[in-house]
Amino acid sequence: MRAKRPAGCLVLCFGNPAREDDGLGPAVAERLEKLKLESVAVESDYQLRVEDAPAVAESALLVFVDAAAAGEEPFSFSRVTPRPGLDYTTHSLGPGQLLGLAEEVFGRSPESYLLAIRGYSFDLFEEGLTERAQVNLEAASDFLADFLRRAAKAGAEGPGRSRRPSREAAGLGREAAGLGGDNAQGGVG
Secondary structure, X not given: XXXXXXXXXXXXXXXXXXXXXXXXXXXXXXXXXXXXXXXXXXXXXXXXXXXXXXXXXXXXXXXXXXXXXXXXXXXXXXXXXXXXXXOOOOOOOOHHHHHHHHHHHHOOOOEEEEEEEEOOOOOOOOOOOOHHHHHHHHHHHHHHHHHHHHHHHHOOOOOOOOOOOXXXXXXXXXXXXXXXXXXXXXXXX
């Protein structure tokens, strides 16, 4: 689903709900949309696409949300930096590559983070999350909603202006949340 987005924060959730825990990204999108957070646009799709680059460039703050087949439980939250170069295919575009494309084509990329939610089962073509993934979804959704509220309250700097994280302005970040790791390329996507 594609939503009209306001200037401000863009949340790009991706994954395949028909592959069990790979549906964690879209599940977060559903929860965020119900909250109707001010200045936050939520988009959900099976994967990141080159067509997302204009929306990325127009955003002041960007959060990618994906399932992770390995890593920290219940989730990790890390900074994403642009990866220059066009070495992608339409089936394997990662968050850093999408940021790099936005910067290369439109001359700007927003402050960006990846929320990688730990999943456990991705092999079956079956809708629905595992019980453990549902617990992680709850924790990650609460964290992200709080982060977005704090970021909105602190105010956005403007599209593509800041390339440094403003964790102080948002009151959160991977260190403040007790989460480490640089997972800039996403999970299972």
